[in-house]
Amino acid sequence: MFEIAELGHTLKKSEYNEQIPELRTQLLLLQQQLGTCDFPVIILISGVDGGGKGQVINLLNEWLDARYMETFAFDEPSDEEKERPKYWRYWRSLPPKGRIGIYVGSWYSDPISHRVYGDIDDSQLSVELKHINEMEQLLINDGALIIKCWLHLKKETQKKRLKELEKDPETSWQVTERDKKHLKLYDEFVEIAENVLTTTSTGISPWLVVEGADIRYSSLTVGQHVLHRIRQHIESRNGKSENINGLPFVNINQQSLLDTLDLSLELDKKDYNDQLLHYQGKLNKLVRMAREQKRSTILVFEGWDAAGKGGAIRRTTSAIDARSYRVIQTAAPTDEEAAHHYLWRFWRHIPRAGKVTIYDRSWYGRVLVERVEGFAQEKEWMRSYSEIVNFEEALIEHGILLLKFWLHIDKDEQLERFKAREQISYKKHKITEDDYRNREKWDDYKIAVNEMIARTSTRAVPWLMIEANDKRYARIKILKTVCEKLEAMLEPEK
Structure with a gap:
C-alpha cells in the first residue's frame, strides 16, 4: 500500500510559493469557523524515520492560529503515566470542541514499535489495534474528526536522508542511534506498518499516505488534506453535504501509479x-x-x-x-x-x-x-x-x-x-x-x-x-x- 508514496513526488519551489498563501488563508478562515463548531479535530502525523514529520508539524503550527490548537509529542511514558492505564496520557491531552490537537507519537507508536522489536506477537498486535479502533470509533461517535497522515520514504531514500542529516553539523543531532537501528529494521517496520494502516484505515477515518522525500510536496499535500477534511466535516455536521464518510485515500495531486x-x-x-x-x-x-x-x-x-x-x-x-x-x-x-x-x-x-x-x-x-x-x-x-x-x-x-x-x-x-x-x-x-x-x-x-x-x-x-x-x-x-x-x-x- 506504500507504492503510491514511492514514485518520487516533488514540487517546484515556484509552484509551492504560488499555492501556499491561498492554503494558509483558507486554513485560517476555516479554523475561525471551527471555533464555533461542536467537535474537536485530532491530527495524527506518523510515518518512517526521516520522513519529515517534524517539519510538517512545524509548518502546520506556522500556518494555523496557535491560540486555538496544541501539539503533543509522546515518547517513553513518564512514571506518572506508567501508574495509569496506557491511554490515560492520550485522553488527558484531547482537544476540546472547536480546537485542534496535533499528535506526533500517538497511540499507534507503541504497538508498532513493540511489534518491530518483538515485545509482542501478531495476536497481541491485533488486540492493540482492536482497542485503537474502538477508541477512535468512540471519539468519532461523539463528533470528533480524526485526520491520520503517514509520511513514507523508500528504504534507499531514508538511508540517504539520514546520511545527509548526519553529515551537516547543524542537523547531525537529529540522527540518533535509535534512527540507525530502525534503518536496519526497515523491512520489518514497513511490513508491520502496512498491517496497522490496513487494519485501522476505516471509511470515516482513513489514513492518508504521503511521500515524505520532498518537504514542499508533503507539507502542501497534508495541508490540503487537513483543509478538505475539516471543511467536509463541517458541511456534513450542518447537513449540507451527503459526502460524509468518504474521502480520497491519496491526494488527487499525487502521481497515479498508472x-x-x-x-x-x-x-x-x-x-x-x-x-x-x-x-x-x-x-x-x-x-x-x-x-x-x-x-x-x-x-x-x-x-x-x-x-x-x-x-x-x-x-x-x-x-x-x-x-x-x-x-x-x-x-x-x-x-x-x-x-x-x-x-x-x-x-x-x-x-x-x-x-x-x-x-x-x-x-x-x-x-x-x-x-x-x-x-x-x-x-x-x-x-x-x-x-x-x-x-x-x-x-x-x-x-x-x-x-x-x-x-x-x-x-x-x-x-x-x-x-x-x-x-x-x-x-x-x-x-x-x-x-x-x-x-x-x-x-x-x-x-x-x-x-x-x-x-x-x-x-x-x-x-x-x-x-x-x-x-x-x-x-x-x-x-x-x-x-x-x-x-x-x-x-x-x-
Missing part, C-alpha cells in the same frame, strides 16, 4: 509465439503439480474496457485441463446476489483443493464501477477496502495462491480497439453505448483505480500491473507471472 507504466513495451510476433508455447507448456505442468499437491489458485483480472482481459484469460485456460478450472464472468448482480452481502457471490466460487478459479472482473467492482456509477453509497464502498483485504487474507491463510492483475491501456488505444471491434461481425456485440459512456468518466475511474491499488495492494497480495497496449506483451507477462508464482508456491518434484 502513469508510471511504460505502455510502449511490446513483443514481436515470433518472440510471442515462441514464448507462448513455452509458458503454456510450463503452466500446464505446474497446474497438474498444484492439483496433485492440492494447492488452489485464484486469478483475478481487472482492467479497462477492451484492455484484453478476455484474450489473456483464453491464453491461460488453453494451457489447462478443462476439468481443473472455472472462469467466472462477473456482471451486474442478480436479484439473489443483490439480496446478500456483495462478497457472497465470490465466496460461492472459491475453488476446491487443487483447482483454479479465474474471475473476469471481481469483488473490486464495489470500489470501481459501483463507486463511480453511484450504485453503492460512499460509506459502503469506503469500508469495502478493509473488507476486501480481510477477505483476501482469509484466502491466502488457507494456502490459496491469489494473483490479481490490472491490465492497463491508454485512452487512445481503447478507442482504437472499440472501433476495430465494430468492424468485426463476431465482436460487435462487445461494444455497447455504456462502453462509450464510461469513456467520459475515464478520469473518475482512473482516480478510483489508483485508490483501489493504493489501499488493497499488500505485500501478501500485491496488485500485478500489466502494460497492455501491446496484447502480445501483456499475455506473455501474465503467463510468465503465473508460472513464477506457482513455482514459488509448490514443493519441488521428487
Whole structure:
C-alpha cells in the first residue's frame, strides 16, 4: 500500500510559493469557523524515520492560529503515566470542541514499535489495534474528526536522508542511534506498518499516505488534506453535504501509479509465439503439480474496457485441463446476489483443493464501477477496502495462491480497439453505448483505480500491473507471472 508514496513526488519551489498563501488563508478562515463548531479535530502525523514529520508539524503550527490548537509529542511514558492505564496520557491531552490537537507519537507508536522489536506477537498486535479502533470509533461517535497522515520514504531514500542529516553539523543531532537501528529494521517496520494502516484505515477515518522525500510536496499535500477534511466535516455536521464518510485515500495531486507504466513495451510476433508455447507448456505442468499437491489458485483480472482481459484469460485456460478450472464472468448482480452481502457471490466460487478459479472482473467492482456509477453509497464502498483485504487474507491463510492483475491501456488505444471491434461481425456485440459512456468518466475511474491499488495492494497480495497496449506483451507477462508464482508456491518434484 506504500507504492503510491514511492514514485518520487516533488514540487517546484515556484509552484509551492504560488499555492501556499491561498492554503494558509483558507486554513485560517476555516479554523475561525471551527471555533464555533461542536467537535474537536485530532491530527495524527506518523510515518518512517526521516520522513519529515517534524517539519510538517512545524509548518502546520506556522500556518494555523496557535491560540486555538496544541501539539503533543509522546515518547517513553513518564512514571506518572506508567501508574495509569496506557491511554490515560492520550485522553488527558484531547482537544476540546472547536480546537485542534496535533499528535506526533500517538497511540499507534507503541504497538508498532513493540511489534518491530518483538515485545509482542501478531495476536497481541491485533488486540492493540482492536482497542485503537474502538477508541477512535468512540471519539468519532461523539463528533470528533480524526485526520491520520503517514509520511513514507523508500528504504534507499531514508538511508540517504539520514546520511545527509548526519553529515551537516547543524542537523547531525537529529540522527540518533535509535534512527540507525530502525534503518536496519526497515523491512520489518514497513511490513508491520502496512498491517496497522490496513487494519485501522476505516471509511470515516482513513489514513492518508504521503511521500515524505520532498518537504514542499508533503507539507502542501497534508495541508490540503487537513483543509478538505475539516471543511467536509463541517458541511456534513450542518447537513449540507451527503459526502460524509468518504474521502480520497491519496491526494488527487499525487502521481497515479498508472502513469508510471511504460505502455510502449511490446513483443514481436515470433518472440510471442515462441514464448507462448513455452509458458503454456510450463503452466500446464505446474497446474497438474498444484492439483496433485492440492494447492488452489485464484486469478483475478481487472482492467479497462477492451484492455484484453478476455484474450489473456483464453491464453491461460488453453494451457489447462478443462476439468481443473472455472472462469467466472462477473456482471451486474442478480436479484439473489443483490439480496446478500456483495462478497457472497465470490465466496460461492472459491475453488476446491487443487483447482483454479479465474474471475473476469471481481469483488473490486464495489470500489470501481459501483463507486463511480453511484450504485453503492460512499460509506459502503469506503469500508469495502478493509473488507476486501480481510477477505483476501482469509484466502491466502488457507494456502490459496491469489494473483490479481490490472491490465492497463491508454485512452487512445481503447478507442482504437472499440472501433476495430465494430468492424468485426463476431465482436460487435462487445461494444455497447455504456462502453462509450464510461469513456467520459475515464478520469473518475482512473482516480478510483489508483485508490483501489493504493489501499488493497499488500505485500501478501500485491496488485500485478500489466502494460497492455501491446496484447502480445501483456499475455506473455501474465503467463510468465503465473508460472513464477506457482513455482514459488509448490514443493519441488521428487
